[in-house]
Amino acid sequence: MASFARYVRFVACAWTALFIMVLALPVSAQQPTRIDPNASAVTEQKLFQEHNRIQGRVSIPDQRSSMLEQPAGRDWRHFRDVTLRWIGGISILGMLAILIIFYLARGMVRIESGRSGRTIVRFSAFERFVHWMTATCFIILAISGLNITFGRPLLLPLINSAAFSEWSQWAKYAHNYLSFPFTLGVILIFLMWIAGNIPNKVDVEWLKRGGGMVGHDHPPAYRFNAGQKVIYWIVVIGGGLVAATGYQLMFPFYLTGIEGMQLAHIVHAVVAVLFVAVMLAHIYIGTIGMEGAFEAMGEGTVDLNWAKEHHSLWLDEQNARTGVNETRRQPSVRPAK
Amino acid sequence: MARMKFLCDADRCIECNACVTACKNEHEVPWGINRRRVVTINDGKPGERSVSMACMHCTDAPCAAVCPVNCFYTTEDGVVLHSKDLCIGCGYCFYACPFGAPQYPKLGDFGSRGKMDKCTFCAGGPEVDGSKAEYEKYGANRLAEGKLPLCAEMCSTKSLLAGDGEVIAEIYKERVTKRGYGSGAWGWQTAYRETIAS
Numbered sequence: 001m002a003s004f005a006r007y008v009r010f011v012a013c014a015w016t017a018l019f020i021m022v023l024a025l026p027v028s029a030q031q032p033t034r035i036d037p038n039a040s041a042v043t044e045q046k047l048f049q050e051h052n053r054i055q056g057r058v059s060i061p062d063q064r065s066s067m068l069e070q071p072a073g074r075d076w077r078h079f080r081d082v083t084l085r086w087i088g089g090i091s092i093l094g095m096l097a098i099l100i101i102f103y104l105a106r107g108m109v110r111i112e113s114g115r116s117g118r119t120i121v122r123f124s125a126f127e128r129f130v131h132w133m134t135a136t137c138f139i140i141l142a143i144s145g146l147n148i149t150f151g152r153p154l155l156l157p158l159i160n161s162a163a164f165s166e167w168s169q170w171a172k173y174a175h176n177y178l179s180f181p182f183t184l185g186v187i188l189i190f191l192m193w194i195a196g197n198i199p200n201k202v203d204v205e206w207l208k209r210g211g212g213m214v215g216h217d218h219p220p221a222y223r224f225n226a227g228q229k230v231i232y233w234i235v236v237i238g239g240g241l242v243a244a245t246g247y248q249l250m251f252p253f254y255l256t257g258i259e260g261m262q263l264a265h266i267v268h269a270v271v272a273v274l275f276v277a278v279m280l281a282h283i284y285i286g287t288i289g290m291e292g293a294f295e296a297m298g299e300g301t302v303d304l305n306w307a308k309e310h311h312s313l314w315l316d317e318q319n320a321r322t323g324v325n326e327t328r329r330q331p332s333v334r335p336a337k
Numbered sequence: 338m339a340r341m342k343f344l345c346d347a348d349r350c351i352e353c354n355a356c357v358t359a360c361k362n363e364h365e366v367p368w369g370i371n372r373r374r375v376v377t378i379n380d381g382k383p384g385e386r387s388v389s390m391a392c393m394h395c396t397d398a399p400c401a402a403v404c405p406v407n408c409f410y411t412t413e414d415g416v417v418l419h420s421k422d423l424c425i426g427c428g429y430c431f432y433a434c435p436f437g438a439p440q441y442p443k444l445g446d447f448g449s450r451g452k453m454d455k456c457t458f459c460a461g462g463p464e465v466d467g468s469k470a471e472y473e474k475y476g477a478n479r480l481a482e483g484k485l486p487l488c489a490e491m492c493s494t495k496s497l498l499a500g501d502g503e504v505i506a507e508i509y510k511e512r513v514t515k516r517g518y519g520s521g522a523w524g525w526q527t528a529y530r531e532t533i534a535s
Contacts, residue, residue, distance in 0.1 A: 040383045040384035041347075041348070041384040041386055041520050042378050042379050042384050042385075042386050042520070043520055043521065044520075044521055044523055044524075044526070045521075047378070054376075054378065055378075056376035056377050056378040056379075056380065056387075056388075057376070057377045057378075057380045058374050058375065058376055058377070059352070059354060059375070059377075060354075060357065060371055060374055062369070062371055062374070064437075065371060065374045065376070065437060066376055067376075067437050068376040068378065068388060068390055068436070068437075068523075069390075069435050069436060069523075069524060069527055070435055070437065071435045071527050073399055073432060073433040073434055073435050074399060074433075074435065076403075076432055076433060077399045077402055077403050077433045080403050080429065080432075080433070081402055081403060147405070148405045148427065148429075149405075151405060151406075152404075152405055152406065152407055156406070156407060161406070161407065161408075161423055162422065162423070164406060165406045165408070165422070165423040165424075165425060168405060168406050168425045169425045172425050172426070172427060249428065252428060252431075252450075258431075258432065258437075261428075261432055262432050265432060
């Protein structure tokens with residue numbers, strides 16, 4: 001009996017052991033024959049999907065080089081080579097075309113009642129200095145900036161590449177260094193003329209009558225009419241924007257990384273070409289567009305009849321302040337503030 | 338004619354930075370500039386990979402497209418080079434480059450950019466091959482001597498491959514087949530608009 005019991009125990013154990021082994025078999029079959037070290041590895045495609053750029057860590061001191069890939073540069077490239085050239089070309093050439101057509105159609109806006117021969121001070125020496133400092137810088141900045149955008153397709157084919165590079169190098173220096181007096185000029189313009197450039201009811205009336213540009217209308221205006229106020233705010237806001245974004249590009253990595261610089265360039269370039277277009281109109285109206293306008297910034301004085309026609313309310317103000325009778329000759333009118 | 342390319346087998350790179358050092362030494366690259374660097378992604382985490390990166394000598398190179406003075410040119414071997422005589426240091430190629438390759442020595446006031454410097458695939462510049470002027474501006478011209486870029490030549494694990502694109506792609510494909518895995522040719526899609534099927 002004892003031997004039979006031992007036999008049963010042996011068979012039971014054997015079956016149990018076999019059963020356990022059979023159970024365990026599929027588990028061992030699931031073990032990979034080879035380790036795949038790539039199972040958890042980062043992949044380029046997945047990283048791009050997450051951030052559209054790949055950032056890692058470097059052991060060299062230049063931490064900015066830890067950006068492995070940034071294909072966003074391609075969008076920027078398209079902006080710089082295609083979009084910007086269209087925006088700049090259309091706005092600048094478009095403005096020139098409008099001005100030429102306007103000049104041919106309207107001609108110079110004359111002082112209708114003729115020159116009175118008497119003048120009134122419009123801009124002080126300091127105001128004119130600030131204006132011309134900013135204007136000179138602006139023209140050089142505009143030409144050197146347009147050279148970066150349009151020089152390669154337009155100017156480079158005409159001269160040899162060494163000469164073009166030499167000129168562009170100097171243009172770059174001028175662009176960088178003249179940004180400082182330009183920015184100072186924009187700040188001074190902002191402070192110096194803010195009082196006369198707050199929009200008011202007179203501007204609505206002025207704008208409704210189209211500024212008197214068509215026909216012989218002369219809507220009343222204080223020291224600055226609505227058109228000049230628009231120019232003022234374009235200079236202040238546009239100038240502020242180009243200065244801020246320009247310095248971001250001039251001091252790379254001080255404020256932002258590469259995406260920030262691409263964005264800064266886009267804002268800088270678009271604002272700048274629109275700025276150039278607007279300034280063409282400003283130059284037009286200040287020179288061949290209107291009789292007696294240039295001398296305001298030139299000598300600082302304007303003819304009384306010019307003031308009466310274009311800035312009637314300002315003239316009244318000035319006369320009231322100085323107690324001048326219109327009919328009396330006034331050799332020493334106080335400069336406009 | 339061969340179309341020269343770089344390929345970094347990220348599954349082999351051990352981030353030893355020998356390529357970085359070799360490059361700096363071979364070309365006497367100025368202080369503060371690294372033509373090649375090793376970037377580690379997911380450092381210290383499972384699945385960490387290191388990639389050695391420099392100028393990839395792109396097809397239809399973005400740097401050349403945006404350069405305002407047109408100072409870039411592509412050699413017969415497909416290597417993208419530039420002229421430091423024409424470069425004005427404006428920084429545009431740096432904005433456009435997907436790989437952060439162009440670098441500028443800080444010169445003068447305000448940290449303004451000097452002439453751009455980047456990997457030349459050890460192929461020098463527009464000056465006469467092997468001349469002193471070429472060496473001073475661009476470093477050694479190994480390609481003219483029949484040698485491949487030093488970074489790849491002395492890579493300890495042969496992770497970094499440099500040479501004819503078709504040949505190195507074939508080597509990489511063979512590796513992937515043999516070992517059974519591969520995380521792909523980093524940067525190839527961006528630089529050459531192609532991948533190596535693995």
